[in-house]
Amino acid sequence: MLELDCRGRRGSFAYRLEHALPLDGITALFGPSGCGKTTALRAIAGLEQGCEGRIAMAGDALLDTGAGRNVPVHRRGIGYVFQDARLFDHLNVEGNLRFAERRASPSGPEVTREQALEVFDLAGLLHRAVADLSGGERQRVAMARALLSRPRLLLMDEPLSALDVPRRAEILSYIETLPETFGIPVIYVTHAIDEAARLASHLALMKEGGIV
Numbered sequence: 377m378l379e380l381d382c383r384g385r386r387g388s389f390a391y392r393l394e395h396a397l398p399l400d401g402i403t404a405l406f407g408p409s410g411c412g413k414t415t416a417l418r419a420i421a422g423l424e425q426g427c428e429g430r431i432a433m434a435g436d437a438l439l440d441t442g443a444g445r446n447v448p449v450h451r452r453g454i455g456y457v458f459q460d461a462r463l464f465d466h467l468n469v470e471g472n473l474r475f476a477e478r479r480a481s482p483s484g485p486e487v488t489r490e491q492a493l494e495v496f497d498l499a500g501l502l503h504r505a506v507a508d509l510s511g512g513e514r515q516r517v518a519m520a521r522a523l524l525s526r527p528r529l530l531l532m533d534e535p536l537s538a539l540d541v542p543r544r545a546e547i548l549s550y551i552e553t554l555p556e557t558f559g560i561p562v563i564y565v566t567h568a569i570d571e572a573a574r575l576a577s578h579l580a581l582m583k584e585g586g587i588v
Contacts, residue, residue, distance in 0.1 A: 377396040377397065377398060377399060378396065378398075378399055378420070378431075378432070378433050378434075378529070378563075379431065379432040380393040380395050380396065380397070380420070380587075381393070381394050381429050381431075382419055382427050382428060382429030382430060382431055382439065383427070383429055384415075384419065384428060385426065386415060389410075389415070389585065390585055391412045391415050391419075391585035391586065392586050393416055393586060394586070394587070395580065395587040398561070398578050399433070399434060399529065400561050400577070401562075401577030401578060402552070402555060402561075402562045402563075402575045402576055403561070403562070403563050403564065403576065403577070403578040403579070403580060404564050404565075404566060404571070404572040404578070404579050404580070405417070405563055405564065405566075405580050405582060406566060406567065406569070406572045406576075406579055406580065407567060407581055407582035407583055408567055408583075409567055411583055412582055412584070412586070413533075413582055414533055414565060416565075416582065416587075417531045417565055419431065420438075420454065420529075421449060421452065421456050422438065422446070422448065422449040422452050422454075423449060427439065429441060430442070433452075433453075433528065433529060438452050450479070453483075453484055453526075453527050453528040453529070454527050454529050454530075454531060455523065455527035455529070456531045456532075456533070457515070457518050457519055457522050457535050458533055458535070459533055459534045461511075461514040461517070461518040461535075462518065463506045463518060463521070464506070465506050468502070468503055468506065469502050469503070469504050469506070469509070469517050470502040470503065472506070472517055472521050473492070473502075473517070473520060473521055475521070476522070476523075476524035477489065479525060480524060481525065481526045481527065481528075484525070484526030484527055484528055485527075485558055485560055486526070487523050487560075491557070491558070492524055495520075495550065496517070496519060496520045496550055501513060511539050512539055512543035512546055515535050515539070516547065516550065518535070519535070519550065519551070519554075523554070523558060523560070528560070529560065529561055529562075530562045530563070531562075531563050532551070532563070532565065534565050536548070536566075536568075548574060548575065551564070552575050555577075564576070
């Protein structure tokens with residue numbers, strides 16, 4: 377389980393997460409815009425400044441402010457796919473993937489480059505510049521890069537929000553295979569009920585900064 381008992385504030389917005397999320401399959405974190413979904417992901421990843429309390433993954437404390445423990449972002453073993461892909465524009469596709477491979481967790485799930493290229497159909501894109509990729513191609517590269525870091529958990533923050541309907545359908549088909557193919561659980565943020573219905577093996581509903 378991913379145990380959450382943490383709280384914090386961003387300006388006038390306060391959040392408090394008191395829940396345990398299963399670490400298997402795809403858990404959809406669902407709710408209206410502004411309810412705190414992205415903030416929850418940032419807290420889990422260690423990106424949310426001022427987060428207090430305790431966060432533990434499979435019994436391993438990532439954050440325990442009472443005990444003075446706060447594991448740095450790069451040591452949490454968590455992959456993150458953002459809405460806008462956030463690829464390195466000065467590197468081509470292969471360079472982006474190699475960047476992740478060089479920083480992969482030695483204790484994380486085994487994910488090979490060949491697997492990532494096959495699952496996301498990237499073999500023909502390796503020498504392409506990031507600027508020459510379509511939105512769907514960029515997100516496929518971003519997902520492959522996140523997996524090649526060999527994370528224990530993959531966080532996805534509305535990765536389809538900038539894509540048109542045909543591209544969304546294409547990327548959904550890639551996402552739904554991830555836990556079974558790689559054995560890596562996913563927490564997937566969305567406010568689109570069709571995405572949650574298709575992908576989720578578990579659903580966590582958020583409202584006003586908390587999981588209800």
